[in-house]
Amino acid sequence: MGLTNDTIKSKLTEKFGDQVSHFDEPYGMLSFEAPKEMNLKVMQFLYDDPELRFTFLTDLCAVHYPDQQGRELAVVYHLHNLTDNIRIRFKVFTDINSPEVFTATNIFSSANWMERETYDFYGVNFVGHPNLKRILNVDEMDYFPMRKEFPLEDGTRIDKDDAMFGR
Amino acid sequence: MSDLIHHHIKLPEGSIEKQTTTLNLGPTHPATHGVMQNILELDGERIVSADQTIGYIHRAFEKLAERRPLFQITTLTDRLNYCSSPINNMGWHLTCEKLLQVKTPKRVDYLRVIIMELARIADHLICNSIVGVDSGAFTGFLYVMQYRELIYEIYEEICGSRLTTNIGRIGGFERNFTNTAFTKLEKFLDEYPGVLAEFENLFTRNRIFMERVQGTGGISAERALNYGFTGPNLRAAGVDYDVRVHAPYSSYEDFNFTVPVGSTGDNYDRFLVRNQEMWQSIGIIKQAYEKIQAFKGAEAEVYHADVPEYYLPEKKDVYTKMEALIWHFKIVMGETEIPAGEVYHSVEGANGELGFYLISDGGRTPYRLHFRRPCFVYYQAYSELVKGAMLSDAIMTMSSLNLIAGELDA
Numbered sequence: 122m123g124l125t126n127d128t129i130k131s132k133l134t135e136k137f138g139d140q141v142s143h144f145d146e147p148y149g150m151l152s153f154e155a156p157k158e159m160n161l162k163v164m165q166f167l168y169d170d171p172e173l174r175f176t177f178l179t180d181l182c183a184v185h186y187p188d189q190q191g192r193e194l195a196v197v198y199h200l201h202n203l204t205d206n207i208r209i210r211f212k213v214f215t216d217i218n219s220p221e222v223f224t225a226t227n228i229f230s231s232a233n234w235m236e237r238e239t240y241d242f243y244g245v246n247f248v249g250h251p252n253l254k255r256i257l258n259v260d261e262m263d264y265f266p267m268r269k270e271f272p273l274e275d276g277t278r279i280d281k282d283d284a285m286f287g288r
Numbered sequence: 289m290s291d292l293i294h295h296h297i298k299l300p301e302g303s304i305e306k307q308t309t310t311l312n313l314g315p316t317h318p319a320t321h322g323v324m325q326n327i328l329e330l331d332g333e334r335i336v337s338a339d340q341t342i343g344y345i346h347r348a349f350e351k352l353a354e355r356r357p358l359f360q361i362t363t364l365t366d367r368l369n370y371c372s373s374p375i376n377n378m379g380w381h382l383t384c385e386k387l388l389q390v391k392t393p394k395r396v397d398y399l400r401v402i403i404m405e406l407a408r409i410a411d412h413l414i415c416n417s418i419v420g421v422d423s424g425a426f427t428g429f430l431y432v433m434q435y436r437e438l439i440y441e442i443y444e445e446i447c448g449s450r451l452t453t454n455i456g457r458i459g460g461f462e463r464n465f466t467n468t469a470f471t472k473l474e475k476f477l478d479e480y481p482g483v484l485a486e487f488e489n490l491f492t493r494n495r496i497f498m499e500r501v502q503g504t505g506g507i508s509a510e511r512a513l514n515y516g517f518t519g520p521n522l523r524a525a526g527v528d529y530d531v532r533v534h535a536p537y538s539s540y541e542d543f544n545f546t547v548p549v550g551s552t553g554d555n556y557d558r559f560l561v562r563n564q565e566m567w568q569s570i571g572i573i574k575q576a577y578e579k580i581q582a583f584k585g586a587e588a589e590v591y592h593a594d595v596p597e598y599y600l601p602e603k604k605d606v607y608t609k610m611e612a613l614i615w616h617f618k619i620v621m622g623e624t625e626i627p628a629g630e631v632y633h634s635v636e637g638a639n640g641e642l643g644f645y646l647i648s649d650g651g652r653t654p655y656r657l658h659f660r661r662p663c664f665v666y667y668q669a670y671s672e673l674v675k676g677a678m679l680s681d682a683i684m685t686m687s688s689l690n691l692i693a694g695e696l697d698a
Contacts, residue, residue: 147629147630147631148386148387148629148630148631148632150632152630176513176514177513177516178516179516179634179641179643179660180632180643180645180658180660182645182658184647184655184656185656197645199632199643199645199660203513203527203529203534206534206535208632210630210632229514229516230511230514230515230516230668230669231514231515231516231665231666231668233668234664234665234667234668235665238664242350255343256342256343257342257343257346257697257698258343258346259343266348266351267350267351271351273351273352273354273355
């Protein structure tokens with residue numbers, strides 16, 4: 122267990138300077154973000170560095186923050202160093218009007234379907250992906266259903282009065 | 289590819305435009321065990337390429353979860369890997385507990401371990417016996433099914449349902465284990481090892497079975513890691529990664545068990561690893577049961593943490609006690625404080641690392657919930673696994689990967 126969050130953080134800042142930012146440790150997991158153009162460089166560095174060795178992509182997903190102008194969509198990578206058994210969370214933010222993010226499929230084969238899923242639900246356009254098409258939803262769908270502008274229940278329903286209960 | 293074609297097919301002169309056969313396997317083919325479609329390009333019986341279509345039973349759980357309070361999401365997790373729902377349920381409770389910083393008593397942890405290991409046995413049991421069925425051996429499947437039934441009866445005794453269990457609550461269990469549950473557990477621990485041994489006798493050194501599964505559907509450790517394999521499939525390839533050991537939850541650190549690994553990552557190794565894991569699970573359940581029996585007096589009655597602000601009170605208390613009524617109302621109406629934060633928690637599901645990435649903005653429902661479903665991640669390797677294999681081996685590979693359509697499609 123040589124590797125600690127502090128070591129990772131200092132190695133990242135040494136390599137990328139101010140480009141990597143927003144370091145945080147919610148519930149013990151080191152979390153940071155980088156500009157979206159940098160995502161592959163950061164992940165390749167994390168993968169190749171003999172000390173860091175983040176060679177396992179645990180999870181990849183997107184989050185929609187409609188209120189953050191210019192950085193509405195976040196792509197979140199969970200990476201795992203199996204040797205030192207330490208996880209990190211890496212985020213890139215993108216404008217929803219040009220949701221282009223480089224694909225991680227050249228580093229991780231597992232990113233293929235995860236990125237397809239992310240595209241399917243959030244419309245993140247992974248540049249360079251070998252087969253970027255919908256995976257769980259029907260091909261004819263013309264919107265990205267997990268975005269926050271699609272509420273689950275019909276907002277026009279009038280037969281329910283939620284004024285008293287719930288938030 | 290052209291080598292393959294010229295080698296295997298001898299065609300009458302001038303008779304052909306297309307040299308391979310397209311076969312649509314699934315989505316409702318009896319050998320696919322779930323709604324999964326594969327469009328195979330075949331050269332004779334050999335597979336040139338496989339193109340998977342998934343999503344037939346997609347139910348938008350992640351979207352649904354954004355409108356549900358935490359305790360209502362448990363029922364969604366049931367329907368992910370429905371062969372081992374209790375593990376999913378516990379994984380979800382543990383995620384919530386991590387977010388809410390609830391500490392569960394040891395007895396609760398051990399009870400959970402029992403339930404999770406029973407679920408693991410039930411899941412491996414199905415998977416391994418189905419591998420048998422697909423190779424033509426139906427007996428093993430029918431035989432061990434009795435013991436899955438017994439496991440289901442134990443679930444039933446604890447939570448009232450069998451398949452989609454909705455077992456446990458945030459902070460513990462909805463009720464204490466009954467004596468019947470423990471009696472049935474004893475019966476299981478007593479009888480199942482003999483049955484498992486017989487099941488192994490039937491298959492492990494069975495020449496016909498070995499010929500079918502050895503050397504098919506193999507993957508190297510390096511490729512498996514790159515493809516995000518976890519669970520028995522990764523361990524069969526020789527990587528000893530197990531969430532129970534690497535990031536112990538629910539007091540797994542208190543138990544002695546080994547992590548079985550294979551070497552070739554083929555169908556046979558996956559089968560063996562699962563069988564070995566069942567033996568380990570039996571051992572873990574025995575240890576947990578001993579630990580539970582060691583609790584005496586009031587401690588032996590503990591089945592949930594003392595966190596009234598998150599733990600749904602028992603119904604009879606809701607009807608008779610003021611406090612319980614207030615908490616019940618607050619929890620159900622979403623008036624309890626949920627901290628804002630981001631948490632990732634994973635458990636060792638029966639087929640791999642089942643992760644929950646939960647973002648809370650302090651509201652009543654999650655802002656975002658993402659399930660890391662192990663078989664969604666590793667099913668994409670299927671086309672690489674079956675390339676160049678025979679069609680019949682592809683069927684075996686699919687069943688030995690332990691794909692569960694509910695989890696695949698979420």
